[in-house]
Amino acid sequence: MSTTLYQLRGMIWYELKMHWRRRALKVMMLALFVLIVITSLLQHTEDFEKNVYEPVKDETGLSDAELNTWFTIFSTWFVGAATLGFILPIGIADTIPLDRQSGVSELFHSFPVTRGTYVLGKVMGVWAAVLWGNFVLMVITGVLWWFFLGSYQPLPYISMWVLGLGALTVLNGGLGVLLGATQPNRLRAVLLTIGVMFILPNFLGLDANTNATNSLWDFMSPLRWPIFAYYTRVNQSGALADAIVTAVVGIGELIMIGIVMWCWLRWKEQH
Amino acid sequence: MIKIEHLTKVYKGNITALHDVSLEIGTGMFGLVGPNGAGKTTLMRIIAGLLHWTAGRVEVNGYDIHTLKGKQAAKALLGYLPQELGLYPHLTGAEFLDYVAILKGVTHRQQRQHQVQAVLEKVHLTEVAERRLKTYSGGMKRRIGIAQALIGNPQLIIVDEPTAGLDPEERVRLRNLFSELAENATVILSTHIIEDISQSCHDLAIMYNGAVLFRGAPTELIQKTRGQVWNIVTDGQRPNHGLNVVSMLQLAQGTQYRVIGDAAAFPNAIPTEPSLEDGYIHLMSQTRDRGVV
Numbered sequence: 001m002s003t004t005l006y007q008l009r010g011m012i013w014y015e016l017k018m019h020w021r022r023r024a025l026k027v028m029m030l031a032l033f034v035l036i037v038i039t040s041l042l043q044h045t046e047d048f049e050k051n052v053y054e055p056v057k058d059e060t061g062l063s064d065a066e067l068n069t070w071f072t073i074f075s076t077w078f079v080g081a082a083t084l085g086f087i088l089p090i091g092i093a094d095t096i097p098l099d100r101q102s103g104v105s106e107l108f109h110s111f112p113v114t115r116g117t118y119v120l121g122k123v124m125g126v127w128a129a130v131l132w133g134n135f136v137l138m139v140i141t142g143v144l145w146w147f148f149l150g151s152y153q154p155l156p157y158i159s160m161w162v163l164g165l166g167a168l169t170v171l172n173g174g175l176g177v178l179l180g181a182t183q184p185n186r187l188r189a190v191l192l193t194i195g196v197m198f199i200l201p202n203f204l205g206l207d208a209n210t211n212a213t214n215s216l217w218d219f220m221s222p223l224r225w226p227i228f229a230y231y232t233r234v235n236q237s238g239a240l241a242d243a244i245v246t247a248v249v250g251i252g253e254l255i256m257i258g259i260v261m262w263c264w265l266r267w268k269e270q271h
Numbered sequence: 272m273i274k275i276e277h278l279t280k281v282y283k284g285n286i287t288a289l290h291d292v293s294l295e296i297g298t299g300m301f302g303l304v305g306p307n308g309a310g311k312t313t314l315m316r317i318i319a320g321l322l323h324w325t326a327g328r329v330e331v332n333g334y335d336i337h338t339l340k341g342k343q344a345a346k347a348l349l350g351y352l353p354q355e356l357g358l359y360p361h362l363t364g365a366e367f368l369d370y371v372a373i374l375k376g377v378t379h380r381q382q383r384q385h386q387v388q389a390v391l392e393k394v395h396l397t398e399v400a401e402r403r404l405k406t407y408s409g410g411m412k413r414r415i416g417i418a419q420a421l422i423g424n425p426q427l428i429i430v431d432e433p434t435a436g437l438d439p440e441e442r443v444r445l446r447n448l449f450s451e452l453a454e455n456a457t458v459i460l461s462t463h464i465i466e467d468i469s470q471s472c473h474d475l476a477i478m479y480n481g482a483v484l485f486r487g488a489p490t491e492l493i494q495k496t497r498g499q500v501w502n503i504v505t506d507g508q509r510p511n512h513g514l515n516v517v518s519m520l521q522l523a524q525g526t527q528y529r530v531i532g533d534a535a536a537f538p539n540a541i542p543t544e545p546s547l548e549d550g551y552i553h554l555m556s557q558t559r560d561r562g563v564v
Contacts, residue, residue, distance in 0.1 A: 003376045010373030014362065021361035021403075103357025107419070110319050110351035111374040112343050266339070 015125020068152035089176025115265035278327035302468035302475035350425030360405035375423035492550035
């Protein structure tokens with residue numbers, strides 16, 4: 001294994017540890033868990049059974065297990081997407097500025113680690129920490145649903161966590177760290193991320209209440225609307241393809257931002 | 272071996288931190304002294320590859336650190352302790368050192384563990400190695416900073432105020448540790464504690480306003496002050512007449528002043544053997560009087 005890969009592996013491991021020992025990620029994951037439970041308790045009432053469950057069952061002919069699957073996904077997706085898609089990037093935007101403010105980056109840059117490796121290690125460390133949290137939540141809530149609702153199809157539920165919420169974690173989490181890395185301090189990093197996550201999408205004409213128009217911006221917007229739509233609308237034709245395109249475009253977007261960052265850091269390293 | 276030629280660093284706002292500095296530093300302990308703002312930290316950050324410079328050339332063990340490749344190669348030989356050390360408060364001492372070892376390219380796990388244990392013993396932190404860094408005292412944090420600088424058997428060790436905040440016993444022990452390391456490596460020690468320099472460095476540079484005022488052995492600087500240091504005991508007024516008072520000691524028969532300058536005219540002035548601190552103060556006062564640099 002090359003030294004760079006070894007350094008990256010070490011960074012991922014220790015970043016994961018540190019994120020879980022800090023308060024922010026624990027609070028966010030706990031909040032997500034509580035929100036999922038509260039949402040499901042509030043929704044799964046007798047009224048809901050009578051007014052939503054039964055009519056949908058009659059209309060679609062779905063089995064109990066299929067209906068339960070839809071309910072688990074529906075109940076988890078909204079809070080999961082809101083937390084991991086919007087709160088997460090703001091929460092982790094200060095990852096690199098924090099190092100700068102505490103003086104750790106001075107030490108870090110005296111090691112034979114290139115700035116590109118440093119930023120990549122930080123991004124991957126955040127991914128590892130949050131994806132690990134997602135996995136734990138997926139298992140806990142998955143078991144809870146089983147007791148609470150009865151049997152459901154685990155595969156679509158797992159796929160929602162891995163592909164849907166996983167994609168939001170990777171795309172928006174990565175975006176948060178990369179955007180924050182350009183800023184000298186924590187406050188500016190958070191403000192910039194808020195600007196890009198909330199103000200820019202609205203300014204450019206797409207917010208969570210509008211429908212996607214299949215323009216490039218719909219796929220690039222940090223709202224990741226097509227992914228969101230795929231998990232909130234049943235049997236919408238073309239929704240899966242749009243969600244996949246969004247994920248691919250999002251990864252391309254991250255790579256592009258990463259390359260710009262890398263060039264900028266390399267220039268900074270030489271000047 | 273570090274070779275610095277005509278190094279100049281100008282910060283934004285046209286602030287000159289270093290002006291035409293040329294130095295060659297070989298194996299052994301090298302002391303860097305000077306008042307605040309003299310340019311010591313800027314010089315060390317440049318050698319550590321953390322800061323770019325405006326003009327001149329810097330080579331570390333033959334690597335031109337102006338190039339990215341040369342900089343990375345030089346960093347692989349480096350152990351650096353910055354003046355303001357930042358640590359990861361949520362890692363334990365042992366974890367932090369293991370992390371540093373990975374980043375320094377110590378890839379073999381057993382070798383890494385061995386090195387971590389060895390440096391922890393050297394800085395007397397073995398017993399608290401499993402405690403999180405946020406629970407460490409200021410002195411412990413300084414020692415873990417020294418420990419991380421020693422990981423990876425560096426050939427160049429740059430330490431900025433390493434003994435600040437340590438108790439006298441620990442200070443002496445670490446000074447001796449640096450001296451031991453300097454047998455096979457270049458150790459650049461920047462400090463305001465002149466005693467640390469006089470007890471451990473065979474070579475030193477004194478900086479002032481971004482330039483090197485003096486370069487040589489501590490004995491040379493002491494030699495330059497010989498005949499200029501006096502003890503005067505008086506129960507009257509503090510001696511003036513252009514004398515620099517280095518210390519005052521209250522005695523039963525009056526106050527004993529240690530002064531630098533021409534005190535031969537004082538009836539009770541006794542010539543005294545100068546120390547390195549006397550040499551430093553004499554040089555600085557001469558420089559200020561002449562308005563040099």
